[in-house]
Amino acid sequence: MDILKLKNVVKIYKMAGGGTFEALKNINATFSAGELVSIVGESGSGKSTLMNLIGGLDSDFEGEISYRGKNLRDYTAQELADYHKKSIGFIFQNFNLIPHLNLIDNVALAMTLSNVDKETRVKRAKELLEKVGLKDHLYKKPDQISGGQKQRVAIARALINDPDVIIADEPTGALDAETTDNVLALIKEIAQSGKLVLMVTHSDRVAAHCTRVLRIDNGELVSDEVTGKLEPLATRTEHDAIEVKNMSLFNAIRLAFLNMKAKLGRNTLVAFGTSIGIMAVVLMLSIGRGVTTYIKDTMNSYTNPNVTEVHRQSMMPDPDKQPDMDDHAEISRMQQNNMAALTGSGTDNDFTTKDITKLKTIKHVDRLEKGYSTLSLGTNSVSYGDKNATIMTLQTMSSNITKSSIVSGKAPGKDEVLLDKGTADLLAKNIVGKEVTFKLTIDGKQVEQKLKVSGTYEQQGSNFSTAIVRYSDLKDIFAQNGQTLKPNVVYLYTKDKDNTEKIKDEVKKLGFSGSMQETMTEMFTKMMDVISYVLAAIAAVSLVVSAIMILVVLNISVVERTKEIGVLKALGARRKDIRRIFVSEAFLIGLSSGILGVVLTWILQVLVNHFTVAQFEVPVVMMTTNYILTGIVISVVISMLAGLLPADRASKLDPVEALRKE
Numbered sequence: 001m002d003i004l005k006l007k008n009v010v011k012i013y014k015m016a017g018g019g020t021f022e023a024l025k026n027i028n029a030t031f032s033a034g035e036l037v038s039i040v041g042e043s044g045s046g047k048s049t050l051m052n053l054i055g056g057l058d059s060d061f062e063g064e065i066s067y068r069g070k071n072l073r074d075y076t077a078q079e080l081a082d083y084h085k086k087s088i089g090f091i092f093q094n095f096n097l098i099p100h101l102n103l104i105d106n107v108a109l110a111m112t113l114s115n116v117d118k119e120t121r122v123k124r125a126k127e128l129l130e131k132v133g134l135k136d137h138l139y140k141k142p143d144q145i146s147g148g149q150k151q152r153v154a155i156a157r158a159l160i161n162d163p164d165v166i167i168a169d170e171p172t173g174a175l176d177a178e179t180t181d182n183v184l185a186l187i188k189e190i191a192q193s194g195k196l197v198l199m200v201t202h203s204d205r206v207a208a209h210c211t212r213v214l215r216i217d218n219g220e221l222v223s224d225e226v227t228g229k230l231e232p233l234a235t236r237t238e239h240d241a242i243e244v245k246n247m248s249l250f251n252a253i254r255l256a257f258l259n260m261k262a263k264l265g266r267n268t269l270v271a272f273g274t275s276i277g278i279m280a281v282v283l284m285l286s287i288g289r290g291v292t293t294y295i296k297d298t299m300n301s302y303t304n305p306n307v308t309e310v311h312r313q314s315m316m317p318d319p320d321k322q323p324d325m326d327d328h329a330e331i332s333r334m335q336q337n338n339m340a341a342l343t344g345s346g347t348d349n350d351f352t353t354k355d356i357t358k359l360k361t362i363k364h365v366d367r368l369e370k371g372y373s374t375l376s377l378g379t380n381s382v383s384y385g386d387k388n389a390t391i392m393t394l395q396t397m398s399s400n401i402t403k404s405s406i407v408s409g410k411a412p413g414k415d416e417v418l419l420d421k422g423t424a425d426l427l428a429k430n431i432v433g434k435e436v437t438f439k440l441t442i443d444g445k446q447v448e449q450k451l452k453v454s455g456t457y458e459q460q461g462s463n464f465s466t467a468i469v470r471y472s473d474l475k476d477i478f479a480q481n482g483q484t485l486k487p488n489v490v491y492l493y494t495k496d497k498d499n500t501e502k503i504k505d506e507v508k509k510l511g512f513s514g515s516m517q518e519t520m521t522e523m524f525t526k527m528m529d530v531i532s533y534v535l536a537a538i539a540a541v542s543l544v545v546s547a548i549m550i551l552v553v554l555n556i557s558v559v560e561r562t563k564e565i566g567v568l569k570a571l572g573a574r575r576k577d578i579r580r581i582f583v584s585e586a587f588l589i590g591l592s593s594g595i596l597g598v599v600l601t602w603i604l605q606v607l608v609n610h611f612t613v614a615q616f617e618v619p620v621v622m623m624t625t626n627y628i629l630t631g632i633v634i635s636v637v638i639s640m641l642a643g644l645l646p647a648d649r650a651s652k653l654d655p656v657e658a659l660r661k662e
């Protein structure tokens with residue numbers, strides 16, 4: 001049965017300088033199954049060129065090379081890949097085994113590229129290795145066996161997908177006489193099993209074993225002689241037809257992994273280099289978070305977690321709202337506003353009944369406390385005997401002042417006042433229980449009121465001298481002086497402190513503001529966020545260096561593995577498959593760098609926090625799952641981007657040139 005037909009085949013090489021070279025001239029021949037054909041000729045006569053054309057490694061020719069009726073020139077890229085996988089098996093003079101794969105993986109390579117399941121391919125590879133006498137060497141690497149053994153592995157590899165045609169380019173060229181006979185016997189058996197074997201040789205002794213000899217001279221077929229006939233083997237083993245699919249991503253990653261393992265030292269160094277950049281990025285983000293959390297916690301530790309303090313307008317000027325510098329009226333209006341907001345004076349700060357209703361109906365609010373707070377410079381004071389202390393903050397009692405902050409005495413009852421410890425100490429040593437004279441200015445009028453000191457309390461994050469009285473008492477004092485006290489601060493109490501955040505959000509949505517501490521914390525958090533992102537971005541610059549390093553290493557890898565890429569292509573790897581293997585390698589480098597970077601950051605976190613906790617009782621580095629994922633994703637993306645160029649270069653290598661590479 002005719003398998004291959006060559007009709008007027010002409011191969012013209014185009015030279016770099018513009019000239020051409022006719023390497024094959026009008027070749028005509030027909031080949032059938034079961035033939036063992038040797039192709040002989042002087043060096044440079046065109047034997048390898050012809051084999052490359054028949055093997056589908058080079059489709060740039062004139063004339064016709066038909067495999068089972070279809071001209072190879074008309075094959076699509078996918079059909080060519082399938083042709084390599086299913087119909088052709090290559091055996092090379094220099095074996096071309098892949099050094100980092102064991103014998104089973106080497107033999108099974110074409111099946112791996114065809115996505116055959118592991119069990120089937122390992123079973124078939126073992127069978128073939130056993131058949132070529134290498135049963136005891138299955139798990140060795142190519143550099144652990146002899147030349148003859150290597151060629152037997154290559155023969156097994158060529159047979160794995162049970163192809164119709166075996167192309168052997170000087171299969172015994174690198175072997176001694178005895179091993180040659182051994183290998184020839186195997187090749188003969190292949191032909192006897194019904195395959196067409198085309199073998200390039202320089203040796204007459206080898207040619208003498210064949211059933212047909214084609215002689216090529218200077219690109220021309222000068223003779224085509226039938227010299228014998230082979231007895232077909234009685235016991236031909238039939239295999240289930242192998243379903244040829246495309247290589248899976250998993251197999252590409254596996255091949256990439258095996259190669260990386262072979263170059264462990266180099267890859268570890270690259271991963272380590274990249275991981276330092278990743279570590280810097282994750283560390284900056286984690287420190288930013290650690291610092292803001294510390295500030296937030298410190299601020300919040302002064303207030304009752306169940307209480308939300310509400311103001312009608314922000315006590316801090318909005319940095320985004322800058323007045324027009326030429327509009328003096330606008331500037332002074334804003335300054336007045338800011339001052340009023342800060343001191344709690346002016347009607348803009350007073351809550352209306354409508355406001356109170358709105359706030360009361362917020363979900364989870366169990367109690368609403370009205371309050372009043374005012375900041376004054378020198379107009380309010382408290383005196384005891386001949387001692388006098390200015391009160392800067394006058395505020396009303398609320399649940400926001402926790403029992404724990406009261407250091408002596410108790411919260412103010414009727415006609416009582418709670419003083420901050422600093423002010424209390426200024427008046428007398430044991431002021432608690434004593435009566436003091438409270439002087440305050442209401443609507444420009446000096447008012448005096450006797451009050452008993454109920455206790456002293458620890459200041460809450462400010463150094464302003466403070467007096468705290470009951471809202472009802474202050475209301476009375478105002479009323480006695482013809483004024484109505486309107487709340488300018490409201491405290492929302494919830495039983496479950498987990499609801500406080502939700503309430504705070506809702507308060508903001510309704511257009512109200514939080515406490516001064518909260519506003520300051522928010523501003524600080526925003527600032528820290530910006531700083532830590534900027535620092536992380538600066539750290540990320542080092543990743544550019546890492547990307548270049550990965551690019552260089554992968555490029556070296558492509559150069560080193562040019563021949564391997566040629567072999568993979570001869571075995572049916574498509575461009576896409578080769579690209580996938582290299583991109584997978586970049587992916588693995590990125591993944592390991594990312595993981596290493598995160599682990600390094602974690603170690604630093606433990607060390608740094610150990611120190612800061614001992615010194616300041618706070619952990620400064622706070623890694624989160626998000627930062628960990630960010631670090632790993634950045635690392636993978638950068639490596640894969642860096643891997644694209646080398647992968648593309650590898651995929652575009654010409655198989656013939658790649659295989660010729662010394």
Ligand SMILES: Nc1ncnc2c1ncn2[C@@H]1O[C@H](COP(=O)(O)OP(=O)(O)OP(=O)(O)O)[C@@H](O)[C@H]1O
Nearest residue numbers: 013014021023041042043044045046047048049050
């Ligand atoms: N890419 C190429 N560009 C130009 N000329 C080429 C190219 N490849 C091969 N040739 C030329 O084509 C001719 C045939 O080369 P080929 O490798 O097929 O010879 P060969 O018979 O296999 O030789 P050998 O036995 O030494 O391997 C040679 O003269 C070679 O210089």
